[in-house]
Amino acid sequence: MSKSVIFDSVYYEKKTECSSINKVYLKNSPEKIIYSQESIGNNSKSGIHILEDVPPYVNIEFQEKYDSYQILNSSVLDFYVNLEGCSDVQEYLKSQMGAKSRSRLRGLVNRLEKCFDITYKIYFGEITKEEYELLFEYLKKFIEERFSQRGDKHQAMEEWNLYKERTFEMILKKEASLYVIYNENRPIDICLNYHIASVYVNKIRSYDIDYSKFRLGYIDIIKQLEWCLENNYAIFDLMRGDLRYKREFCNVITNFDRYILYPKNSFGAKLLANIKMKELLLRPKLRFIKDGIRKVLKKNNSENDFQENDQPEMKITELTLFPKNAKSELINLNQEEYSSLRKGVYEFQYSTSEYSKDIQIYKLTNEPGSFIVKGTSKIIKISL
Numbered sequence: 001m002s003k004s005v006i007f008d009s010v011y012y013e014k015k016t017e018c019s020s021i022n023k024v025y026l027k028n029s030p031e032k033i034i035y036s037q038e039s040i041g042n043n044s045k046s047g048i049h050i051l052e053d054v055p056p057y058v059n060i061e062f063q064e065k066y067d068s069y070q071i072l073n074s075s076v077l078d079f080y081v082n083l084e085g086c087s088d089v090q091e092y093l094k095s096q097m098g099a100k101s102r103s104r105l106r107g108l109v110n111r112l113e114k115c116f117d118i119t120y121k122i123y124f125g126e127i128t129k130e131e132y133e134l135l136f137e138y139l140k141k142f143i144e145e146r147f148s149q150r151g152d153k154h155q156a157m158e159e160w161n162l163y164k165e166r167t168f169e170m171i172l173k174k175e176a177s178l179y180v181i182y183n184e185n186r187p188i189d190i191c192l193n194y195h196i197a198s199v200y201v202n203k204i205r206s207y208d209i210d211y212s213k214f215r216l217g218y219i220d221i222i223k224q225l226e227w228c229l230e231n232n233y234a235i236f237d238l239m240r241g242d243l244r245y246k247r248e249f250c251n252v253i254t255n256f257d258r259y260i261l262y263p264k265n266s267f268g269a270k271l272l273a274n275i276k277m278k279e280l281l282l283r284p285k286l287r288f289i290k291d292g293i294r295k296v297l298k299k300n301n302s303e304n305d306f307q308e309n310d311q312p313e314m315k316i317t318e319l320t321l322f323p324k325n326a327k328s329e330l331i332n333l334n335q336e337e338y339s340s341l342r343k344g345v346y347e348f349q350y351s352t353s354e355y356s357k358d359i360q361i362y363k364l365t366n367e368p369g370s371f372i373v374k375g376t377s378k379i380i381k382i383s384l
Helices: 007-011 089-096 099-115 129-150 155-172 211-214 218-229 245-249 267-300 302-309 336-352
Strands: 002-005 021-026 033-036 048-054 058-062 065-080 118-123 176-183 186-196 201-208 237-238 250-265 315-319 328-330 362-363 370-374 379-383
Touching: 002 007, 007 033, 007 048, 048 058, 048 065, 048 267, 058 250, 065 245, 065 267, 089 099, 089 218, 099 211, 099 218, 099 336, 118 129, 129 155, 129 176, 129 186, 129 201, 129 211, 155 176, 155 186, 176 315, 186 218, 201 211, 201 218, 211 218, 211 336, 218 237, 218 245, 250 267, 315 336, 336 362, 336 370, 336 379
Parallel strands: 002 048, 201 237
Antiparallel strands: 021 033, 021 058, 048 250, 065 237, 065 250, 118 176, 176 186, 186 201, 315 379, 328 362, 362 370, 370 379
């Protein structure tokens, strides 16, 4: 029998243990230790141990009783930013992107801050229970709304109660943090991160989909990179998941490592470990075939999928003047009854760079579901 554990579950999230390891440290900085324990001799459980998804920036020292096979996990990539040698975020972005991309990112930050009263805050070492509960409630809401929009489910939802139960104490111990972007007092983007030995692990992230035009995910990465550089972090790890924004920001994209450990004095265990290694090397080829079949089936069922995920769209009409005979009532967009209107208003702000407090929103009382949005230079009508 073999026991398999995921590296980040053991050393970042601290959800489980791997007693076969003595020490984990950064390759380029051996003094920066992620984990260390005294040798425990023969007290650790025997048998085959598999350590999955080991990031390539660490070295591992195993208990003396073990030998190991090291193989690449060819089906899973790690995306991370190596910050060593960088002094500020602009220097890093210049080394990673062209002038046009950097200008686009500056534009995103400037537009967000021009349209709203934006603040950035990291909860690291200090947070009240009330703040924590509220932020976790928002983060869960953001994830559910975003993945419902995609017709998918976030993996973190399977262990949400465990994350919520453990993270509060980890923040107080500076083992975890919540990075938040606020519009006034309302969270609009939240990231849950882990901290250890100058490694910043961006584990769970989501945002308010009403602000999707503003690309909050790009902005939170820029701001967190700034924080990491100001606080002498060496690694900003965006982890697994091949997404476009990760390829834009990360200067290292490489396979995770995988270790198969077996007792030195057991020929049978060595033989089983060798068989397991061959099985793991074969697995990506089998997955490739399975994924190909799944794509064909998905294509055949795509019409039904689109019907299930279809959502009604709002109608937006540009006006030259405020309607003269309209019966209207000034409303407050922050009231929950107008939540379905926010996306349209925020997209109006994105296109005009209007500051939220310079906008007036009217409900047409003689035309249910219709609203007038009046800025300093433009007027639109939104029909829901």
